[in-house]
Amino acid sequence: MPRRGWPTANKPNRRRRRLLSTAPKNVTTFAAASVKMALRAALRNKCGFSGLLTQLSSSGHHGRVSSVFVSQMRNNTTSSKINVDFNKSTGVAVLSMQSPPVNSLSLDFLTELCINLEKLDMDKACRGLIITSSLPKVFSAGLDILEMYGKSPERCGEFWRAVQEMWLKMYNSNMVTIAAINGSSPAGGCLLSLTCDYRIMVDNPRYTIGLNETLLGIVAPFWFKDTMLNTVGHRHTEMALELGLLYNPAEALKIGLVDQLVPQDQLLTTATETMTKWLAIPDHARQITKSMMRKPTVDKLTSNREADIQNFVNFITKDSIQKSLHMYLEMLKKRKA
Numbered sequence: 001m002p003r004r005g006w007p008t009a010n011k012p013n014r015r016r017r018r019l020l021s022t023a024p025k026n027v028t029t030f031a032a033a034s035v036k037m038a039l040r041a042a043l044r045n046k047c048g049f050s051g052l053l054t055q056l057s058s059s060g061h062h063g064r065v066s067s068v069f070v071s072q073m074r075n076n077t078t079s080s081k082i083n084v085d086f087n088k089s090t091g092v093a094v095l096s097m098q099s100p101p102v103n104s105l106s107l108d109f110l111t112e113l114c115i116n117l118e119k120l121d122m123d124k125a126c127r128g129l130i131i132t133s134s135l136p137k138v139f140s141a142g143l144d145i146l147e148m149y150g151k152s153p154e155r156c157g158e159f160w161r162a163v164q165e166m167w168l169k170m171y172n173s174n175m176v177t178i179a180a181i182n183g184s185s186p187a188g189g190c191l192l193s194l195t196c197d198y199r200i201m202v203d204n205p206r207y208t209i210g211l212n213e214t215l216l217g218i219v220a221p222f223w224f225k226d227t228m229l230n231t232v233g234h235r236h237t238e239m240a241l242e243l244g245l246l247y248n249p250a251e252a253l254k255i256g257l258v259d260q261l262v263p264q265d266q267l268l269t270t271a272t273e274t275m276t277k278w279l280a281i282p283d284h285a286r287q288i289t290k291s292m293m294r295k296p297t298v299d300k301l302t303s304n305r306e307a308d309i310q311n312f313v314n315f316i317t318k319d320s321i322q323k324s325l326h327m328y329l330e331m332l333k334k335r336k337a
Contacts (some may be wrong), residue, residue, distance in 0.1 A: 038135065103140040232255050
C-alpha cells in the first residue's frame with residue numbers, strides 16, 4: 001500500500017498530473033522545494049551539506065525530480081533570493097543577494113545560500129566568488145529577527161544550525177572570496193562579509209558596518225567574536241562588541257574591518273580586478289595557507305556545534321530576550337508607520 005498523500009505508480013494524483021502537464025517550470029520549482037526541504041531536514045538531523053545533491057539524485061521518486069533540479073542548477077543558478085552568475089572562462093562567480101527589502105538572513109535565505117555555495121565549491125572550475133547585493137543601499141541587514149521571536153526551541157535550533165552552516169561554508173571555502181559591500185551591513189551582514197578573504201566597501205558615509213548585537217540585547221557568540229578578532233585585533237573587537245559599534249566606511253577602513261573603499265560605480269570592477277590578483281597565486285599554496293590561518297577557528301566551532309546551538313536556544317527563548325526583541329520589532333513598526 002502506498003503511503004497516504006503519495007501518488008501510486010499507475011494513477012498519479014492531481015498535483016502530480018499538474019506538475020507533469022506544466023513541465024519544465026513546475027518540475028524545477030517542485031524540485032527546488034524538494035531540495036530545500038531536504039537541506040532543512042539535514043540541518044535538523046545534524047548533517048552537513050556535502051554530498052547532499054548526489055544523495056538526492058539517487059533517492060527514488062524524489063531522485064527523478066531532483067535530478068532535473070541538479071541539471072537545472074548546473075545551467076541556471078537563479079533562484080528567488082540568490083542569483084549566481086558563473087563565468088566559466090574566468091572561473092569566477094558573482095553571487096548577488098536579492099531578498100527585499102534588506103536581505104535578511106532567514107532560514108529559507110540561508111538554506112538557499114548554502115545550496116549555491118555547495119554547488120560552487122563542488123565545481124572545480126570555480127576558483128573565485130564575489131558576493132554582493134542587488135538591492136540598493138544594503139548589503140545585508142543581518143539575521144532575521146522574526147526567526148528568533150516567538151518561535152519554538154526546535155525552530156530556533158534549526159535556524160541557528162543554518163547560520164553555523166553558512167559561516168562554515170564561507171569561512172572554510174577553498175575559493176577566493178571577496179565581499180563587494182554596496183550598502184549597510186550590520187550584525188549578521190557584517191559576519192557574512194568577515195568570512196571573506198577580502199572586503200571592498202562603497203565609500204558612502206551613510207553606510208555602516210559592524211557587529212551591533214548588544215544594542216538588541218543579544219550577545220554575539222564566540223565564533224562571531226573570533227571572526228572579528230582575527231580581522232581587526234583584540235582591542236577593536238572588544239570595544240566594537242561591548243558597545244555594539246557601527247562604523248562608517250572610513251572608520252571601518254581605519255581599523256581594518258574592510259580592506260578598500262571605492263565609489264559605487266567602481267565596486268564590481270574593482271572586485272573583479274582584485275580577484276585577478278588573488279587568482280594569480282597557485283591554488284594549492286593559497287588554500288593551504290588559508291586553512292592554516294583559519295583552521296583553529298573552524299575547529300573550535302565544529303567541535304562545539306551542538307553546545308553552541310543549545311546555548312543559543314536557551315538564551316534566545318528567555319522571556320527577557322523575547323521581550324527585548326518584541327520592543328525592537330515594535331520600534332520598527334513605528335518607523336515604518
